[in-house]
Amino acid sequence: MTLREWLAWGETELRAGPHPAKARMDAELLLLHHIGKSRAWLITHRDESYAGCSSIGFAELIKRRTTGEPVQYITGTCEFYGLQFHVAPHVLIPRPETEHLVEKALELARELPSPRILDVGTGSGAIAVAIKHHLSNAEVTACDISPEALAIASSNAAQNHCPVRLVESNLLSAFDTEQFDLIVSNPPYVPSSDRASLDVEVRDYEPALALFADEDGLAIFRRLILQSFAHLASSGYLLLEIGHGQHQAIESLLLSTGFNAIEFTPDLQGIPRVASARKP
Template sequence: MTLRDFLGYGESQLSASPHPDRAKRDAETLLLHLIGKNKAWLMAHASDDFAGCTAIRYAGLLERRRKGEPIQYITGETEFYGLPFRVTPDVLIPRPETEHLVEKVVRLIPALDRRPKKVFSIRKTHPAFRDGERTQREGDPDQISWPPRVLDVGTGSGCIAISIAHDWGEADITAVDSSASALEVARSNSEKLGFAECIRFLQGDLLAPVAEERFEIVVSNPPYVPTVDRDSLSVEVRDHEPALALFAGNDGLDIYSRLIPQAFAALVPGGFIALEIGYAQQPAIHSLLATAGFTDIQFAPDLQGIPRVAIARRP
């Protein structure tokens, strides 16, 4: 059988998968991943023989996808913010919606710069941490400093922290997660993409690992799916992605109710909190932010017009 024949076979197998509309694309993605070639090569060699162990492995990948395993876990990679990220079942698969959160944070950073503009410069890397220790800073820790200190809570694959570092190499970034396995994935991504020196990774519950520190920005894409919605999720999400990174109580607000007050205490005056939020959670998040003392509360929509990012300032 030729490569073209096996692509047709793959498409027919995946027509019975949870997403038959993506059968052709997924069959091609899995084949290209397996043979390590691009689409142009495949088009030029579609008549080549495809048999033996490689064909057997392809059939195995197709079966995993047919049963609903996310294609990102099968290939072990995905793209986020234009960067290639390693992903495993230990981390949530980065969504395009989360790119809106990164974009908002990147736009917030210049507003924190209170240096004379004549000395302003951007460097691609800024080793904020040396030998695992925070570099010493002069001045009041409760005043806005430069480079800005950014805390990514629940970092998962590290996609938010690394994307911010990609655009603002000066930022001192700390990434926290309760999962040791997730942190291993995040560290490997930071090393592969060249940002290991400017991101510090810590394990712990929410802001507990940085209880004595202050930051200019706290950013998070926390779990926000109500547990009562579990059965309505696709099989890919429900049965394969880590529940710890998805669910947050019956109303989806359990993590926000703990995170928001902790973030207020950790922010310097004038600092920002930026959160990804779930569908129809805007009123509840607004209330939690206002109750904690935040002001200038704003919400930004995704491409479907759904409020997706909450931003507020500590006065």
Template sequence: MVRTPQVRDLLMSAAERVAERGDAEWLLMHALGVDRAWLFAHATDPVDAASAQAFEALLQRREQGEPVAYILGRRGFWHLDLEVTPDTLIPRPETELLVELALQRMPQDVPLKVVDLGTGSGAIALALASERPQAQVTAVDVSASALQVARRNALANGLERVEFLQGDWYGPLADRQFDLIVSNPPYIEHDDAHVGQGDLRFEPRGALVSGADGLDAIRVLVTGARRHLRARGWLLMEHGWKQGPAVRALLTDDGGFTHVFTACDLEGRERVSGARFRSP
């Protein structure tokens, strides 16, 4: 007689098939419709055949390399629960540094104008809008599909006031100016082997790769910022951990900025650079 598997049996078996135990936990929580606390409080509970089969289907997708975020269709970022699809980059914890640095430059109760360029799922724009209700936040992306996801995330998180525009970087902004420009642009070199490995294989290439040195999009951001920043406004950009010196050089050589800096993520890697637009 075949014994009905328990919650812990499924987790132990899955741990031998996927590299991260946390992945198996997320997939089982999804299949059972429970949270992590329930999962461990009910480790010896039996799992019915339908739920076990659903878990097995999810597990097979993960074994084939599909990111957990795409399998679940969700990813947490800041304090938000966001929908993600293969049309959007998966929000990552290191990008929260960009949000923190932006918030430091956004005083409470001041109606600043902020734009997030290349918004994807809307993660950065929505995080800022949730923390600074008085700010006028605009989010731009070239992908209509990504903007649909971002709009749904805004509605789901009660942030309907965020404005969404479709276009390439500064293209849809005309002559509008902002107090703060933020962006997590593509910054991987086009021949970087990592693009064909792991989760990156499933993410939109246009949100990852940017020219021979990975800096094409960042050059556009730096050059265009002079037209779209108010005096003493800030430009903040995420980049690769080896690109800090090159990004600082771009900002310094432009001549329109002061207070050029780079901040490190929790692992001590240079992750976000920025500068302040000079007063005329």
């Protein structure tokens, strides 16, 4: 069979799975991963039969995807902010909307000569590594409660040549009296009660620890906002990725904690996605 025929076969199989709209793109990503070639290479070689494309290996990848397993866990890679990250089931797959948080962090931190930045709940390390990549003068620290996530973040920091200090911590509890100029976080904020309604690829494959929070998804925010206020230097900023419909509750929490200059940055759908707030 030619590569074009393998691709068509994979696409047909995936059309019968839980994500038919992505069948073509997923089949191509899995084929490229299987043969270890680029998309440009495939375009010029798709009518050749390819000895390396054993039916068993490619069929196994397609079978995994038909159960709903995310393509990024099957290939073990994900692109975020133009960088490549290793991902595995202990970490959330970085989302495009989180790039708005990085954008805002870079905008604020560029004003400072040597900003001290903390990423809380770093997962794969995507936010911390992307910030360090663009701001070599920043001292970037990243923490997570999950040692498995920290091991993946460590390998991503090394692979992208971005030195980031990694700390195992339940929110900011490991930081004693340390102060930061900027604290960023994409914490778990999906209401635990929404679990059943989530897409299979999120609900059955991504780590619950990275997704869910009690109290309508606000439980972690409540602790994080209070702790961040204590660990921010004067005029420091807190940046939070938030869920759909949470901005009013987050604004109240930030105001009652003493933050000012509260702003929300919308995502590409116009949904308030990143909260930023300043410690006076």
